[in-house]
Amino acid sequence: MxxxxxxxxxxxxxxxxxxxxxxxxxxxxxxxxxxxxxxxxxxxxxxxxxxxxxxxxxTGLEDLLTAALSSVMTEDAERVRRLTAPGDNRHELALLFAGVVALPGHLLAEYELFLLAARRPALRKATDEWLDALRDFAYCYTDDPVRAWYAAGMIDGILLHSLLRDEKPTAAEIETAIRALLPGPPRNP
The missing domain is CATH 1.10.10 (Arc Repressor Mutant, subunit A)
Incomplete structure (x- = not known):
């Protein structure tokens, strides 16, 4: 053939x-x-x-901003989703975010777009994808939806706070925070 x-x-x-x-x-x-x-x-x-x-x-600036927001959020959500694989990936998640905060330019653009989505509901599909990925990661260590919600908020908080500080959090500090909120063994061994 x-x-x-x-x-x-x-x-x-x-x-x-x-x-x-x-x-x-x-x-x-x-x-x-x-x-x-x-x-x-x-x-x-x-x-x-x-x-x-x-x-x-x-078609317009809204379309351009939507494409930019969707692009970064989809990319970042996919990076987090890869870490929902079997095993304990909290260290890998901390390394990922330590790399992100070390080069804050892209992160700054992401949060500018994140805030724009807060004002424009049409842009929220991409931010929802990001938040869902964070919660899915948390569900690898807990079945408590409140704890998963807190974990997503904590991670966003760490990333956002890193933009306000000259001294960036280390991978070890980020991992300590993740393990404090998600202390149990992986549910997907």
């Missing part, structure tokens, strides 16, 4: 690359200037693309 030929549309690949470049540029603009600094012009300049590119790939 003959193998099917995979046809690659170069325009689609170029379009996906440009769209991704605009999303990444949006995150850099938010990191540097906040959400208020996002415009089609600033994002396009940051991406080194013509201004018309952002208006071509995104």
């Amino acid at each position: 003959e193998q099917p030929t995979i046809v690659t549309d170069g325009r689609r690949i170029k379009g996906n690359r440009r769209r991704r470049a605009l999303i990444e540029a949006t995150l850099r603009v938010i990191e540097r200037d906040g959400v208020s600094g996002v415009s089609h012009r600033t994002v396009s300049q940051e991406a080194r693309l013509p201004t018309s590119a952002s208006t071509y790939y995104f």
